[in-house]
Amino acid sequence: MSSSILRSIARQSRSSALARSARFASTAAKQQTLKERLAELIPAEIENVKAVRAEHGKKSFGPVLVDQLYGGMRGLPALIWDGSVLDPDEGIRFRGKTIPEIQDLLPKAPGGSEPLPEGLFWLLVTGEVPTQAQVEALSKDWAARAAIPEFVEELLDRCPPTLHPMSQFSLAVTALNHDSTFAKAYQQGVSKKEYWGPAFEDCMDLIAKLPNIAGRIYRNVYGQGKVPAIDPTKDYSWNMANLLGFAEKNDFVELLRLYITIHSDHEGGNVSAHAGKLVGSALSDPFLAFAASLNGLAGPLHGLANQEVLLWLRKMQSKIGENATDEAVKEYVWSTLKNGQVVPGYGHAVLRKTDPRYSAQREFALKHLPNDPLFKLVAQVFNIVPGILLEAGKAKNPWPNVDAHSGVLLTHYGLDQMNFYTVLFGVSRAFGVAAQLIWDRALGAPLERPKSYSTDAIKKIFAGKN
Numbered sequence: 001m002s003s004s005i006l007r008s009i010a011r012q013s014r015s016s017a018l019a020r021s022a023r024f025a026s027t028a029a030k031q032q033t034l035k036e037r038l039a040e041l042i043p044a045e046i047e048n049v050k051a052v053r054a055e056h057g058k059k060s061f062g063p064v065l066v067d068q069l070y071g072g073m074r075g076l077p078a079l080i081w082d083g084s085v086l087d088p089d090e091g092i093r094f095r096g097k098t099i100p101e102i103q104d105l106l107p108k109a110p111g112g113s114e115p116l117p118e119g120l121f122w123l124l125v126t127g128e129v130p131t132q133a134q135v136e137a138l139s140k141d142w143a144a145r146a147a148i149p150e151f152v153e154e155l156l157d158r159c160p161p162t163l164h165p166m167s168q169f170s171l172a173v174t175a176l177n178h179d180s181t182f183a184k185a186y187q188q189g190v191s192k193k194e195y196w197g198p199a200f201e202d203c204m205d206l207i208a209k210l211p212n213i214a215g216r217i218y219r220n221v222y223g224q225g226k227v228p229a230i231d232p233t234k235d236y237s238w239n240m241a242n243l244l245g246f247a248e249k250n251d252f253v254e255l256l257r258l259y260i261t262i263h264s265d266h267e268g269g270n271v272s273a274h275a276g277k278l279v280g281s282a283l284s285d286p287f288l289a290f291a292a293s294l295n296g297l298a299g300p301l302h303g304l305a306n307q308e309v310l311l312w313l314r315k316m317q318s319k320i321g322e323n324a325t326d327e328a329v330k331e332y333v334w335s336t337l338k339n340g341q342v343v344p345g346y347g348h349a350v351l352r353k354t355d356p357r358y359s360a361q362r363e364f365a366l367k368h369l370p371n372d373p374l375f376k377l378v379a380q381v382f383n384i385v386p387g388i389l390l391e392a393g394k395a396k397n398p399w400p401n402v403d404a405h406s407g408v409l410l411t412h413y414g415l416d417q418m419n420f421y422t423v424l425f426g427v428s429r430a431f432g433v434a435a436q437l438i439w440d441r442a443l444g445a446p447l448e449r450p451k452s453y454s455t456d457a458i459k460k461i462f463a464g465k466n
């Protein structure tokens with residue numbers, strides 16, 4: 001399928017998302033809980049999907065190339081997810097809204113200027129911009145659900161500090177399945193039509209409990225003392241910052257609000273989003289499904305890249321010194337490529353321009369830390385790497401992605417334990433995966449089961465054909 005057709009489909013789905021969000025917005029003023037609002041929206045969406053399938057279900061969506069079977073299914077239209085759509089040139093839109101738009105539209109904390117991730121979750125789930133009161137109610141709800149079982153605390157306390165924080169994170173999230181409402185309801189024979197309710201409860205519990213898990217991992221691994229209690233009068237990001245020991249730094253709390261919001265979701269096909277959806281399609285509960293997402297996010301070509309970027313920058317500094325010349329940086333970038341390694345933080349499977357999540361973090365840096373030496377190095381690298389990747393001629397996208405910037409911001413405020421960075425990415429990614437799992441169960445998404453072929457079969461299918 002040509003990229004222009006794909007772009008026109010992206011535009012259409014954007015405008016239908018906008019139309020739907022406008023329709024939803026008209027009833028948003030009633031101050032319902034998220035679950036009440038969702039219960040109202042589900043029947044209409046079921047009808048919407050039925051109508052689309054009745055009208056278009058038997059139409060071809062374009063050819064599948066053999067190259068796509070071998071090539072990691074790049075660009076293969078294969079999934080449905082309304083929460084966010086990724087345009088190769090313009091980047092991510094959440095329910096039709098760009099990052100600057102959500103920064104403008106979503107409720108903020110008192111005195112803050114970054115969006116609250118609570119609002120982004122409401123938007124992802126309903127397509128509506130929530131009121132301040134709805135967002136505050138969500139903060140309180142999550143604070144009330146935040147405690148983790150004692151055995152999960154013990155499990156984390158027994159992990160050796162040498163076990164990667166992402167492995168600990170995945171272990172703890174898997175263990176939360178012990179108290180899954182969905183798994184229990186399934187055992188008790190809940191009707192398929194009712195799946196979304198217990199899935200919703202698990203997803204809310206999942207998001208709510210992640211700060212206590214992440215905070216405990218951080219404090220255990222880096223010897224930062226006991227985990228403080230959740231403050232039910234504060235928002236999710238403040239509590240996350242407090243569990244890490246950074247709540248007194250207001251700019252860090254603001255950074256976390258932005259960070260969680262922009263890392264939440266990136267269409268349905270990326271490894272973490274798709275892994276969660278795939279495992280959820282087996283009716284594994286949301287804890288098991290999200291643990292699969294985390295295991296994918298832990299890979300260096302996906303979420304771990306934010307750790308890799310910082311390691312790479314630090315290695316470069318130790319080799320060529322601080323305040324190095326452009327020539328020295330260029331030489332270092334070339335040596336990375338010549339050693340058969342990727343330049344972390346650059347390139348993307350879908351994007352073909354600078355990632356707007358990179359740009360949002362750059363704006364934050366320009367506002368809050370314009371003179372930070374590492375930020376200056378990131379800016380210098382930004383001026384150099386794309387030209388080199390273009391000259392090297394392999395990468396389809398020479399521009400920076402989200403991971404090129406996040407570590408520098410976290411380091412600036414003192415969170416310099418690089419191998420913890422992907423855990424924060426994981427906390428954020430739960431928002432998108434959870435929203436998707438709720439809708440998959442609401443719409444009765446079936447077990448995923450694509451067809452695989454052998455190379456021999458491919459040869460036979462095309463034998464004698466040009």
Ligand SMILES: CC(C)(COP(=O)(O)OP(=O)(O)OC[C@H]1O[C@@H](n2cnc3c(N)ncnc32)[C@H](O)[C@@H]1OP(=O)(O)O)[C@@H](O)C(=O)NCCC(=O)NCCS
Nearest residue numbers: 301302305342343344345346347348349394395396397401
């Ligand atoms: C993100 C990424 C995995 C996308 O992979 P992809 O869709 O296969 O990308 P492309 O189609 O552009 O890859 C074509 C070639 O360019 C190379 N390439 C892509 N990005 C590159 C980079 N940043 N540095 C060096 N080489 C790169 C690929 O490794 C591939 O090489 P190969 O043909 O020898 O296998 C890839 O760009 C990458 O490895 N980036 C660095 C890691 C990173 O930042 N990940 C976070 C993504 S949000």
